Amino acid sequence: MITWSLAPVWLIDFTGSLGMIIVSTMCLMTTRAMARSFPENALVNYLLWFTAAIFAFSISRSAGHILQHILYFTGHSAVWKKLSPFSGSINTITFVVIGSVTLYFRRMETIMKRMARDRDKISNFSRELLELNKDIETIVSDRTRLEIALRIAHEVRNPAMIIGGLVRRMNKNLADDSPESARFKQIQEQVENLETLVGKLDLPAKKGSGSFSSLDLNVLAEEAVDAVQAEADRKGVIVFLDRAAAPLIFQGSRHLVKIALMHILRNSIEACDGGDTIQVITEAGDKSVQVRIEDNGPGIPQEMVTHIFEPFFSTEEGTTGIGLPYVKQIVEDHKGTIALAGGREGGTVVVINFPPLLGELSRTQTGDRAGG
Ligand SMILES: Nc1ncnc2c1ncn2[C@@H]1O[C@H](COP(=O)(O)OP(=O)(O)OP(=O)(O)O)[C@@H](O)[C@H]1O
Ligand SMILES: [Mg+2]
Incomplete structure (x- = not known):
């Protein structure tokens, strides 16, 4: 039975329900466009889900109300009485799904934030590791250069000094113009060259790695x-x-x-x-x-x-x-x-x-x- 005195209320509910569907559709289209531009943005994805959920809710709720009015106006109110528990349940289920997925998204967002923080930490660690690796490589190469230089200096300097000393002493006993003395002088010169060379080898780090x-x-x-x-x-x-x-x-x-x-x-x-x-x-x-x-x-x-x-x-x-x-x-x-x-x-x-x-x-x- 139709109660005409309630007609304005029905009219508002009917148009309001239609409006709900239109507005929620527009929201959904807007967030879909946003999601296409920023597919990996968590907040945009959440908005897309939320507007989709509101859209689903508006369909389930508004479609029920519109159907109810149509059935009343066409004299099939008995049909609505049978259908109304189903419409109520659909609304409840839709609402519960919206609530739980929203909570789930909130949790997802927290997890994603934590993952982003961890990713930053890991990239910092790997940067530090790279730096350390570079330092270690330089230490190893510096040390190898130094070790070779020091070892040569150590092994060669002492014999060179002894030979030099002996040659000088032997040369003292020879007459200056003797052919032996000329040869000894040549030996002495070469030994001195060797000593100078070894002296230079001793100081490889002085050439410096890195500026001050x-x-x-x-x-x-x-x-x-x-x-x-x-x-x-x-x-x-x-x-x-x-x-x-x-x-x-x-x-x-x-x-x-x-x-x-x-x-x-x-x-x-x-x-x-x-x-x-x-x-x-x-x-x-x-x-x-x-x-x-x-x-x-x-x-x-x-x-x-x-x-x-x-x-x-x-x-x-x-x-x-x-x-x-x-x-x-x-x-x-x-x-x-x-x-x-x-x-x-x-x-x-x-x-x-x-x-x-x-x-x-x-x-x-x-x-x-x-x-x-
Ligand atoms: N803090 C310390 N306490 C006790 N002994 C030390 C200490 N620092 C150095 N030494 C002694 O001095 C020696 C020489 O040190 P040095 O760093 O020159 O060579 P190393 O550590 O033996 O070898 P390398 O550094 O070339 O790997 C060491 O073998 C150790 O006996
Ligand atoms: Mg040491």
């Missing part, structure tokens, strides 16, 4: 500690960094100074046992910027300290013994100094000073410690 720039010793100490951290962790050795609060600026090759610090740290790690500690302290010295590497390992016997910077001096099996000579050469190329001593409670202390960049010292001396 303003560096902060704090930053280099931190980078060197980071680079050996995994090695220390494997051995159970604890490495502390106690860095000065103010920057410790000096001129140098970032690459070479870092290698030097890593060599010293590696020596300490090799000497220490699990549970031992290595402390890296940076500070402004009197007229220098300073880094101290202190360990509480077994220490270096006094009789060894005097030979420690000599090439091929080593107590370790399977090592070359050119680490510290190389470090010394790097430090001296930076017009710095290196000293090695016993620690207060045993162990070893290596102290390196670099001349600060002019005008920087007063600033570096004002800061407190930053802590490690």
Whole structure:
């Protein structure tokens, strides 16, 4: 039966339902266009889903209402009574599906954000690994060059000096104009050439790998500690960094100074046992910027300290013994100094000073410690 007094309400519901379908269709078309332009954008995909869900809901809800009015107007209200529970259930199911998929999308968005963060982290790691790899390649090639040069120098210099000395002495006993003396002089000349050549071979790093720039010793100490951290962790050795609060600026090759610090740290790690500690302290010295590497390992016997910077001096099996000579050469190329001593409670202390960049010292001396 039709109640005409309710006609305006029906009319509004009927047109409103049609309007709902039209508006939701327009929304769906807009987000579809957006999704075509940005197919991988999570937010746009979510909007597409949401408008599709609203569209489905508007169809299920509005189609039900429109059908209801048509059936009432055509005198088939009994049919609607039978259909209405189904229409209600379809609405409920549509609503539940919209709600759950929305929640699911929210979760997806969180997961995708986490994945993006992890991807950034991984690409940072791989960039660092590449850098480290480059550093390692340069260390290996520098060391190989140095080792070959030092070995030739070491093996050839001594015999050359002995031959030179003998020839000079033998020549003294000969008359200046004798043919033997002329030959001895030629030998002596060639030996001197050999000595000069060997002298040049001794200093390959002086040619320099990498240019000098303003560096902060704090930053280099931190980078060197980071680079050996995994090695220390494997051995159970604890490495502390106690860095000065103010920057410790000096001129140098970032690459070479870092290698030097890593060599010293590696020596300490090799000497220490699990549970031992290595402390890296940076500070402004009197007229220098300073880094101290202190360990509480077994220490270096006094009789060894005097030979420690000599090439091929080593107590370790399977090592070359050119680490510290190389470090010394790097430090001296930076017009710095290196000293090695016993620690207060045993162990070893290596102290390196670099001349600060002019005008920087007063600033570096004002800061407190930053802590490690
Ligand atoms: N912190 C330390 N504690 C105890 N001994 C040390 C320490 N640092 C160096 N040494 C001693 O000094 C020696 C020489 O060190 P150096 O770095 O020159 O050569 P290496 O470590 O033996 O070999 P390489 O560095 O060429 O692989 C070492 O064999 C070790 O006996
Ligand atoms: Mg070493």
